[in-house]
Amino acid sequence: MKSSELFPSLLIGAVASARSMTPMAALAAAHLAGRSTPGRLVLLKRPLFTAGALLMGAGELFGDKMRTAPDRTVALGLIARIMSAGIAGAALAPKGRERIGGGIAVATAVPMAYLTLGARKLAMKRAGQTRSGLVEDAIVVCSALAIVSLAVRGR
Structure with missing residues (x-):
């Protein structure tokens, strides 16, 4: 296995650092579109969870x-962030490597939460809370959708 196969797990951890629920929402959207994750994600089989x-x-x-x-x-x-990153990172990891993928995502999400908070506070001083939040939302949601869409496959 190549380390690049765990790159989606690392990236989704970065997403979770800024928006804790976005990784799970992106996985749910992919599931509704008929896509499946490389790693096992039993939760998506439950409509209430999705x-x-x-x-x-x-x-x-x-x-x-x-x-x-x-x-x-x-x-x-x-x-x-820990829960969302761990679940999403595991789901985006290759089959059999879910624990490593989840760990990488969590190890990325926690320290990055402090970095993204610092960046957001700087942006808030310049553009205000709502504008800076909308820009951050756009970056995070688009990133999550791109990461998940590249990592999942059709059923």
Whole structure:
């Protein structure tokens, strides 16, 4: 196995650093489009999970613009990133390498959460909370969709 096969896991961890629910929403969207992940992801076989992942992904995009939204590095935010990155990283890893893929995604998501928070705070000073959030949303959602679409395959 080549290390490049785990690159999607690393990249989806970076996505989770900025938006914790976006990796799961992107996987749910791929599942609805008839695509399957290289690694095992049993959760997508449950319609409630698929719908919940999409709703939580959309809700996070709206909630992030609220002035009362907590920083992504608070304990609950980091836990959400760890869980989402771990699940998505495992799903995008080659079959039999899910644990390594999940670990790589988590190892990327946690430190990157601090980096992306710093970048967002700088952007907020220049463009405000809503504008900086919308730009970040566009970057993160497009990245997640590109990563997942390149890593999944048709059924």
